[in-house]
Amino acid sequence: MIGSPALPFKDADEFVPFVTNIGKPWIGLLIVILKVGLGRTLAILKKMKAGAKNTAISLATMRYYSAAPIQFGPYAVHYSLKPHAVNAPGAQPGQTPNYLAEDLSARLKREPVVYDFAVQFFVDETQTPIEDVSVEWKEDVAPFITLGRLTLSPQDPDSASGRKLYEFIEKLSFDIWHAPVEFKPLGNVMRARRVAYKVSAKERQALSEPDGSERFE
Ligand code: HEM
Structure with a gap:
């Protein structure tokens, strides 16, 4: 999941030219314009600029979105994690390069970190499209319904078993x-x-799926 309910890009034909050319300043932009078109390039850049302003303060207070759909039995849904914790008034992003990990680690040492898991259902191709991920599935059209709760139990990520889990x-x-x-x-x-x-x-050389038998003590 990501921190926004929609992407700047409609599909892979828009996403891939941006990602593969972003490191090559002017020639890269030219390639993107040729592949995606000037109008769409400008619209995407505008959305990326707006998105870049939303710096996360804490992983524990952030809302997460699938932004893209999955099948849900006979239905299609977007899903989201809604945090229980809220930012303190006036809270600002940390100053260290690893502040998000440091903040999460500090929280987990003293308390559980909890999110509600919610889904919103497909309505129609215009308001909740399947093929175009640049269209936000608005909550007034497709309200989120909470189905479960994800609780990260209190733990010490800096302990020996915490480090083993991290490496895994x-x-x-x-x-x-x-x-x-x-x-x-x-x-x-x-x-x-x-x-x-x-x-x-x-x-x-990533590992295959965990099967629940892993132990980190
Ligand atoms: C054309 C579309 C996309 C391509 C080609 C693409 C490609 C990739 C690749 C190659 C990775 C590294 C995966 C790994 O090494 O395990 C990655 C990671 C990731 N992508 Fe995408 N991506 C696409 C769309 C999306 C979308 C739509 C989302 C979210 C809504 C997303 C969220 C993420 C996240 C969160 C990670 C990090 C996962 C991790 O921590 O290992 N991506 N992406």
């Missing part, structure tokens, strides 16, 4: 296609991710 997680692959068929990812970007994540995970 770093080697995992977080692939949306690690899912039973009832929760099959849907739409253009999800199909593109099916190919890209597999190659990336193989390249960095």
Whole structure:
């Protein structure tokens, strides 16, 4: 999941030219314009600029969104995690390069970190499209329904077992296609991710799925 309910890009044909050319300033922009068109390039840049302003203050107070749809039994849904914790009034992002990890670690040492898991259902192709992830599924059209709760139990990420767990997680692959068929990812970007994540995970020799037998004591 990501921190916004929609992406600046409609589909993989827009996303990939941006990602692959972003490091090459002027020539890169030219390539993007040729591939995506001037109007769409400007619209995407505007959305990226607006998104860049939303710096996260804490992973525990952030809302997370699938931004892209999955199958949900006979339905199609977007899903979201809504945090229980709220930012203190006037809270600002930390100043250290690793402030998000430091903040989460400090919180987990003293309390559980809790989110509600909610889904919103597909309504129609115009208001809640499957193939175009640049359209936000608005909550007044498709309200979120809370189905469960995710609780990260209090723990010490800096302890020996915490470090072991961290190293294990770093080697995992977080692939949306690690899912039973009832929760099959849907739409253009999800199909593109099916190919890209597999190659990336193989390249960095990621571990296969955890099976619950892992122990970190
Ligand atoms: C054309 C579309 C996309 C492509 C080609 C793409 C590609 C990738 C690749 C190659 C990785 C590294 C995966 C790994 O090594 O395990 C990655 C990571 C990630 N992507 Fe995408 N992505 C796409 C769309 C999206 C969308 C729509 C979202 C969210 C809504 C998303 C969220 C993420 C996240 C959160 C990670 C980090 C996962 C981690 O921590 O390992 N991506 N993406």
